[in-house]
Amino acid sequence: MRETEQEPANFTTSASPPLDLVFDLLSNRRRRYALYFLYEQSDGVATVTDVTDHVVALEGQRDECESAPDVEQRKQEVRTELRHVHLPKLEDSGILEHDQRSETVRYWTQPTLEEWLEHAYHKELA
Template sequence: MSEKHSTDGEGEAANSVTSNSEFRSLVTSEVDALFEVLSDGRRRRMLAYLVENDVADYDELIDCIVGRKGETADEDERDRIVADLHHRQLPKLADAGLVEYDERSETVRYRGGDVVPELLELASAHEREVLEA
């Protein structure tokens, strides 16, 4: 059997437009997902810590979260934070491709790119401006 090939270039142009449109849609959804992840202060603090340290265990992340407020957490508070990390925060960061985590060893590794630290710095600068106003 012979295959039909378009010789007028319209087929290629249509495929290119579809691919380009799909690519733009994919990029837009990735950007939206990134900003959604960065919309939470707890996740921004964890990411900032991981950007600086590359790897952290749950205890370090808990200290990062609680220590920002200048407080220490009792055992119940630590358990709540671990549950939040495990069920909500870390899966969201992993789904966005920003971290990998191992539940058994309770370690988290940063996997985000170069743009994340820049966005974190921008968010931090804005927070400082608002607090100083």
């Protein structure tokens, strides 16, 4: 878990995050792509490398990566943004836990978020 002064929200399956938070979390494409991948994992656990690869692959399918044509350059850009922006935001929201030492992420199921995440997935990628 990240070492911060602020405590995460720690939502459980019985508590629902406010809709403003859900929509804020889903408002960023890379964060959505990461959540799509984590939601699909049977145990909710993945490495940052696996999440990065999934985000890069989805961006490649959607032709959203024209600014960085080199795959390794894109992976580095996405990995950096995930580590410094998106994973901390999701962790602070109580949606996941990011262990920086092992470079793993554990997603905590959240029915309200998942309802909107599934809807976004079907509108965006299906």
